[in-house]
Amino acid sequence: MGIKFGLFSDLHYSLPHAEVRGNSKRTFEDVQKGMQRFADAGAEFAVSLGDNTQPAGDAAEQFDQLKTMVRKWNSYGVPVHASFGNHEFSQLSIENVLEIFQTDKTYYSFDIGDCRFLILDSCYNPDDSHFSEENFDWRFGKLAEEEVNWLIEKLADKKRTFIFTHYNLYYDPEEQYSEWYQVTNKERIWDIMESAGCVEAVFQGHHHTYHHFLFRGIHFVNIPSPERSPEYNPHDFPIIELLKNGFLYNDQLIERI
Numbered sequence: 001m002g003i004k005f006g007l008f009s010d011l012h013y014s015l016p017h018a019e020v021r022g023n024s025k026r027t028f029e030d031v032q033k034g035m036q037r038f039a040d041a042g043a044e045f046a047v048s049l050g051d052n053t054q055p056a057g058d059a060a061e062q063f064d065q066l067k068t069m070v071r072k073w074n075s076y077g078v079p080v081h082a083s084f085g086n087h088e089f090s091q092l093s094i095e096n097v098l099e100i101f102q103t104d105k106t107y108y109s110f111d112i113g114d115c116r117f118l119i120l121d122s123c124y125n126p127d128d129s130h131f132s133e134e135n136f137d138w139r140f141g142k143l144a145e146e147e148v149n150w151l152i153e154k155l156a157d158k159k160r161t162f163i164f165t166h167y168n169l170y171y172d173p174e175e176q177y178s179e180w181y182q183v184t185n186k187e188r189i190w191d192i193m194e195s196a197g198c199v200e201a202v203f204q205g206h207h208h209t210y211h212h213f214l215f216r217g218i219h220f221v222n223i224p225s226p227e228r229s230p231e232y233n234p235h236d237f238p239i240i241e242l243l244k245n246g247f248l249y250n251d252q253l254i255e256r257i
């Protein structure tokens, strides 16, 4: 049995009186079912790929909404990591978000066995300031310069690596608005990852639909959003199992290059 982990993205959960996005009124219930699914499968951890909530009545209400959600998903015995999305900062400051997630780091790495997992923060403005309380343009997310240097250092040690990010590191260039879904410094990141030669897959949020791209020898997998599903769908909460020759995305084998 290989390492297993669960993924979810773009819940966009809206409070009963708040603006709805697709089926966003239901997604808090969905994530509870998803977390139970991860716990039942013996997942070692889960990752939220960002955009967990829709705007609330005001910042205080948004703070409570996100805090309640984080507290809930932490109650399943499966540690949940988070790559923040732009919607975390539509009403909250970076300080608020760090308080809710009880952390002082927005990007970090951890190892399990022979594998390395990198949680990225793609919510930086062009001037490297962090997204905070509407102080950003959702079309322009990036990895900060300091973070890029950290990434280079991490990848100097050639461990089998899996990356998690809200803004995409790669997306179909043919798609309209593709540029806005990817980090603005993507070409540099592609070069770094390709030359490191140890990044197997990048799991990304932000786009709300499942996609799988193979680009420069790396798998890029977009995780769907439950707000697009008419009812709870376990496939919106995929389970990844790492194997020697690749990984299972639910039951689909994605082979190691």
Ligand SMILES: [Fe+2]
Binding pocket: 010, 012, 050, 051, 085, 087, 206, 207, 208
């Ligand atoms: Fe989103």
